[in-house]
Amino acid sequence: MLGRIVRENLQRPVDLARAHGLSTQAVRNYEAAGILPAAARTQFGYRTYTPRHAQALSAFLALVPGHGHHTATLIMQAVNRGATEEALRLVDESHAQVLDDRRTLRAVEAALRELGPVPAERGDTFVGPLARRLGVRPATLRKWERAGLVQPRRDRQTGYRVYSAADVRDALLVHQLRRGGYLLAQIAPLIAQVRTAGGIAPLESTLREWHERLSARSRAMLAGAAALDAYFP
Structure with a gap:
């Protein structure tokens, strides 16, 4: 019975890929990059993934829109090697960058108002x-x-x-x-x-788009934080 449950919890690379709308090669690449934990191998050398791998992949894909591919990769690598503090620092740095971008936007808007x-x-x-x-x-x-x-x-x-x-x-x-x-x-x-x-006047639409991009990134960071928190050991 236990053996059957374990087998049912295992996934092939293609299963994990299809569930996340990715190619099988992308899943392999993510494992090689340390975004996913190392997969176990069958006696014939085939990779097998667990729900933990699926959770890692979901966390990574949720992190990318808010933090970018590079930072999301660094975060997952840190988590997978047990460097929790480093992962949290990377998350904090991304939030600080968004805050700095918001301050810059306010300064630009204030400058434009004063300029007239x-x-x-x-x-x-x-x-x-x-x-x-x-x-x-x-x-x-x-x-x-x-x-x-x-x-x-x-x-x-x-x-x-x-x-x-x-x-x-x-x-x-x-x-x-x-x-x-x-x-x-x-x-x-x-x-x-x-x-x-x-x-100056045509910049109003640019500033609105800037606001929208920052809001979208902040919302994406919330979603990424939830997925990452679920993945933390």
């Missing part, structure tokens, strides 16, 4: 007046230019930098985000998005 629309009739300005308006040194504006955050043109006769209304908008946005503690490398993608969108 840049009047088209403001016209061109030069580095000195713009630096005074922002309360920074001209050297700071030149540093932003080298980083690609502002792109003033040069006056053909004098060679002076000339900032258009769009350039002023970019400089104001950079200034607001720098005040929030963000690095130039972190600001560059947003400025590129502003230029691509043709201004």
Whole structure:
């Protein structure tokens, strides 16, 4: 009787694969990567999986949407070798990253609110007046230019930098985000998005999508946490 129960609890690679919508090779790859515990072998060398393997695979697949494939792999590897604290640290780091992304999003939204629309009739300005308006040194504006955050043109006769209304908008946005503690490398993608969108207003849909992605990731992390908790020994 006991032997029959044990046999019924064993699964072939194809059974485990079909139950999770995967290929048999994917299951083998996950075992080789340490995502699944090592499978036992029959006397003929065939792999046999147990409900524990199915639980591990379910946990991994639940972790991927929230943590990404790489981190989910590291988490499962840690759990399978008994390094529980390391696994929990990896989970915590992913949550901290999402929290940091939320803070960045709030900072961007605050910067855009403070910035407001840049009047088209403001016209061109030069580095000195713009630096005074922002309360920074001209050297700071030149540093932003080298980083690609502002792109003033040069006056053909004098060679002076000339900032258009769009350039002023970019400089104001950079200034607001720098005040929030963000690095130039972190600001560059947003400025590129502003230029691509043709201004601030079209970014509203981008910001909504950003909110939706963060919410979806947080929900996925909850599902992953539940599956991982069920798998913990």
